[in-house]
Amino acid sequence: MITLEQVAKTIGELPILEAVSLSVKKGQFMCLVGPSGCGKTTLLKCIAGLRTYEGKIRIDGRLSQGINPKIGYVFQEFSLFPFLTVKGNMEFGLRIQKKPRKEMDDIVASLLDLFLLQGFEHAYPHELSGGMQKKVAIARALATDPEILLMDEPFVSLDAQTRNMLQKELLRIWNKTHKTILFITHNVDEAVFLADRVMVLTRRPATVKEEFLIDLERERDRTSPEFVSVRKEILKELEEEYVEQVDRGYKGL
């Protein structure tokens, strides 16, 4: 359970977040969408405890202070440890938790399978393609089986099939382990396919613009009329923000 109350953030002169209030229940899957540069990543980092902010963020009812060990995070940008192999990266969190060797090996083996990375366990990040790096980063966050997953555009740079497969896998894991997931994406299709709720953010400074409850059976059919209609509505909301942005010349400072 994640609760945000009037969270705000300004960097220098630039307001990034403004009065963001929302809450994600335990076991819920929420997607965040919003225009480029609106503040989604900043918001996620605030929740993870990687940024300071004004307002209150509660994790399972307790005021968040610093990093919460319950949280797993998939970064938007490249974030692998360049000095560790694929295996070393996947193991990192497990080593921190001082898991026994055997258990680590098992987890890594199954992650290598899941992400079709067999044979690359001893490769260093710079020896991987962009998509493979993304997969390792997701695997690293999943390895420690965190209660809460914050994912910032995790499936970007993956081919359509892998993306579909991983979407389904994520849902399977989520179903099985009742994780709370907060997921940023620009792909509205993906958002509607995955989430219980889709939160649309305004242009910067970001605040909550509109919330959509996606009350469709899983596994969802992307071509069903309900799916298509929610998708359209969300796109319309986003379009509004975009037009507004263009009209105002998107002046940053």
Place this chain on the structure above:
Amino acid sequence: MITLEQVAKTIGELPILEAVSLSVKKGQFMCLVGPSGCGKTTLLKCIAGLRTYEGKIRIDGRLSQGINPKIGYVFQEFSLFPFLTVKGNMEFGLRIQKKPRKEMDDIVASLLDLFLLQGFEHAYPHELSGGMQKKVAIARALATDPEILLMDEPFVSLDAQTRNMLQKELLRIWNKTHKTILFITHNVDEAVFLADRVMVLTRRPATVKEEFLIDLERERDRTSPEFVSVRKEILKELEEEYVEQVDRGYKGL
């Protein structure tokens, strides 16, 4: 005009490209699609002269040797100069060409407009969101108005509206300046929307699997039956490669 004859590349023990032959005519817009990690980026870097390879690559009929000044490149990974501002990054190529100050300023101003980055000209890359960084990288490649554009998943991480807008802008520029464009994407929809030809690559080691001529009027309607049918066919080809990959356990080494 880009011609590849039997281009092959092996890194260490791992064959990445195998007998890739293709040619892109002057003024053509070609999209490359293929499974994650199959070798698309490697292929593009070979064409740009950033990698060694076996076989022959010709640019406008002449054997390519080293970097060709006609080529502009948009990298898949983060590639901005961290020590330059947005403006500094956009100007970089123009400075190299020793363009007069006035002209540089004009070009940068119009790029800032186009990419909705007004107000951020003096920001450093680490002060930008992921999507904004992508936009600066594209702008940097466009600034010098190269004859040939190699673009490696340029529109990833952008919101749907910005993406659509930039797709159209790219087509407009292409139409006006008759650039030759080679474009990598995982988004088949995007490929069909943009390209004259879509080239499907096999799983690693990459080679040409199938070519699709997209002979539709522009501006294309994504919902037209022709569009949808080509899209499906391409997806089917990709699916085949994906399944094959999964079946073979995707052993890398």
Place this chain on the structure above:
Amino acid sequence: MRTHKVFIVFVFVVVWEVVAVLANSRFLPSPLHVGTTFWNLLSSGALFRHAAVSLARVLAGFLLALAVGLPLGVLMGWFPKMENLSVIIEMLRPIPPLAWIPLAMLWFGIGFQSKAFIIFIGAFFPILSNALLGVRETEPYLVEAGRVLGASDSQILRNIILPNSFPSILEGLRIGLGIAWMCLVAAELTGLNPPLGLGYLIMEARDLGRADTVMAGMIAIGVIGYAMNIALRQLEKRLVRWRP
């Protein structure tokens, strides 16, 4: 920050005072005693004369080391072939400045140049070394990005490698500057006319058994070295604003 630093210096002086009182040896004068000596040297103008001469020597040696070491380090980092030079450089590097004195005198005589040469010897290697490190550690993607934008080798060096390795280069300058001062006594050991220089001041005081003057000289070197170091840091702050 500033008050913290003042506090730390204060603690240092207090510890010194306590140790000096406990040791009660004329070879370890108290801060007060040293302070008085320092003040006398300062107000008589003697310290200033010594310092000015030394500063000129250090600056000359340091700037020479910069002028040779920086480009050489950058080139050695850039051209794999040049790296072979390292065999000579790595052999010359550990040779003590004091051992160079006879050769320095032979080559440059007794004057300003041989002193600057000894200081050059000290400052040269770290400047070269860190410049080389900076160039080698530049991420390949930056070079590739420059290449596809049409930059020539020299443009890539100037416009990408240099700004990118600035922090490392500046660290080399800082280390080199420290070592330049470190070599001052060795440089001023011999053939001084007039007998001026902080290194000379220290060694003369050492001969005469004046521990307070030795320390006053050390402090003078410490303070000037510190000031120059601060100047370099300011330069860094202004030029490397782009760091996250």
Place this chain on the structure above:
Amino acid sequence: MRTHKVFIVFVFVVVWEVVAVLANSRFLPSPLHVGTTFWNLLSSGALFRHAAVSLARVLAGFLLALAVGLPLGVLMGWFPKMENLSVIIEMLRPIPPLAWIPLAMLWFGIGFQSKAFIIFIGAFFPILSNALLGVRETEPYLVEAGRVLGASDSQILRNIILPNSFPSILEGLRIGLGIAWMCLVAAELTGLNPPLGLGYLIMEARDLGRADTVMAGMIAIGVIGYAMNIALRQLEKRLVRWRP
């Protein structure tokens, strides 16, 4: 590469020979002459005895500098408060090793320790400096990635900062090692019992006007320093395989 290096050394020796012949001065003996002296010193075992003593002193001072400078540098890079210590460190840094001799003798007497201390003084600052640089230059995203994977401060230091700043730390070690050897003559200037050490060998030969022995001593230091440097590079190659 190897043949290139041999070639460069060869060119160096040839140039030296030519210069020596042209200069025709006993101050600058020819390589052949120096080589003979070197060989005599070697075969009599004298060089070995001198080198062994010096090596022990250098290693002791260097390892001490490593043991203190590396953690201190890392901590100063990590904790902003610790950075305030830099005020003392930057003041002590430029003080010449020769100026420390009286204090070193006072504190540590004439034995092994005072020599190790002088060498420590030389090696300490670059090791600290480059460790600090390495830590400060670690990209914030790596630290954040470690944090969200639950790493504590000390785990982040050990498992992220240290491996990531390894190239910079090793450069510091390399510079520090070079300077450790540079300080050898200063360290072996006084309080020798028995009179052994390469620094002593050089200074005695210098006092007696034996330029060939001076150079033989310089070469011995150069070669040992080079060998140790190679060892550090090998270590780097093994530990930093992950660089692109």
Place this chain on the structure above:
Amino acid sequence: LSQQEGGIQSIDDLNGKTIAIPGKATVQDFLLQRFLRDNNITATTIIVGPPEMIQTLESGGIDGFIAWEPYPARAVVEGEHMLLVTSREIWPHHPCCVLAVQKEYLAENKDVVLAVLASHMRATAFILENPQEAIRIGVDFTGMSEEVVSQAVQTIEYVYEPNYAGIKDYLEQLLEMEYVSSDDVGDMDTFLGEFVNSQLIEEAAAYSCSNLDRIVRMGYLRADLHQLALFVALDQGYFEEFGLTVELYVFSAGPQEMDAFGSQDIDMGYLGIAPATTKRLNLGIPIVILAGANNEGSALVVS
């Protein structure tokens, strides 16, 4: 004799003790060896830089040291230590500091050399006649306390005659210990005849001139009371009387001054006979010794 805490009261107490010398092949090195041999004592000798000798003695690192003035005097005045023997008692009239000239310079500028020599002789006479005034000059030039200077001059014999016999004696020892090679020396008397020029002293005694209008580059050692004659000559304006300008170069030790002779950066200079002889031979630096500056002037100090 009573021995308190291993303190040394007599020569015999030195047996088995550690004594510091300033360096190998120094005059002090030979003085100590001669002393130990003459008294049939075995002691360990170690090398300590003179500036650190007193503190090392006090911290117990050594039991005694032999050094040139002013270190013995400082040990007596500042630390209340004791001169066990002076070098006068070990080797009477042993040579110490000398006035040397670059050979070529001598050939080309004999008048200047004569003027310097004459000034040196006058200054030496002055020291012997006005010891109190000489001490004042020594204090002014070296910055040492009057106590130290007056203590020091007691053990120093100021002379100007070059000590031919003493130098020969010293050279024989150098040869014996192989610090120099007999190949370089050749015939001893021929060599010494060239190296030590005793004739110029007489010529200088009669030299007079008032308008030389020349500059001479002169080396000397920092804070060395053996070279008091130079300070006196400067103080009393003897050089100026000849129309001579002396450009002073200060060195921290004789071997370095020899290097400056070698690189032809100085024309004349005061320095110890030990580096002058060894480097003259080993490096072939062409210098000629014109005059003594002092004999004796070292002492063995114990706690």
